[in-house]
Amino acid sequence: MGILSGNPKEEPLHYGEVFDIWSSQLGGNNMIAGYKTMLNHAGDDDLKKILTEAIELGEQQKKQIEEILKENGVGLPPAMPDPPEACLEDIPIGARIPDPAIAATLAVDTAAGLVACSTVIGMSIREDVAMMYGQFHTQKAALGAKILRLNKEKGWLIPPPLHLNKHHDC
DSSP: OOTTSSOGGGSOOOHHHHHHHHHHHHHHHHHHHHHHHHHHHOOOHHHHHHHHHHHHHHHHHHHHHHHHHHHTTOOOOOOOOOOOOOOGGGSOGGGSOOHHHHHHHHHHHHHHHHHHHHHHHHHOOSHHHHHHHHHHHHHHHHHHHHHHHHHHHHTOOOOOOOOOOOOOOO
16 A cells, blocks of 8 residues: 555645645634624624624634644644624724625635635645535535625625627628
8 A cells, every 4th residue: 555545634745735724724814803803894784694604614614724734743823813892883984894895805705715725626635635625615605605695685796897798680
């Protein structure tokens, strides 16, 4: 049996896997902290629900990633402390993050997360790592669909120029 056969958890991670897993944890830590701050700024109840879901999903994924990093002797990236809770009315209007900007940030982050998960899946040689990021990809796709629906329903979606292919009969 070769070094890369048998139980995937007994196989070594390659440097690319270590870097991508560690980097995804660092990014996830920052997003969790940022979303908790945005939760203080959000006024729309539906947006608050999706932010809370994104935070909970991030925390869940963080635990899974921490486990694999620790099992492989990789130090954990730093995490920002939780921001203090604030009342929306205590934040001056000019200093508030508007709901459409929060929703747009969620959409962009989720899209980038899908690409990052796909990258890890494509370069992994350990099946357990690829499967974990496949699970994350599915979760992010479901969250992204909810964010898209919210942006459309609230009128917050800013579409790129729409291509209307007009066929002209001569």
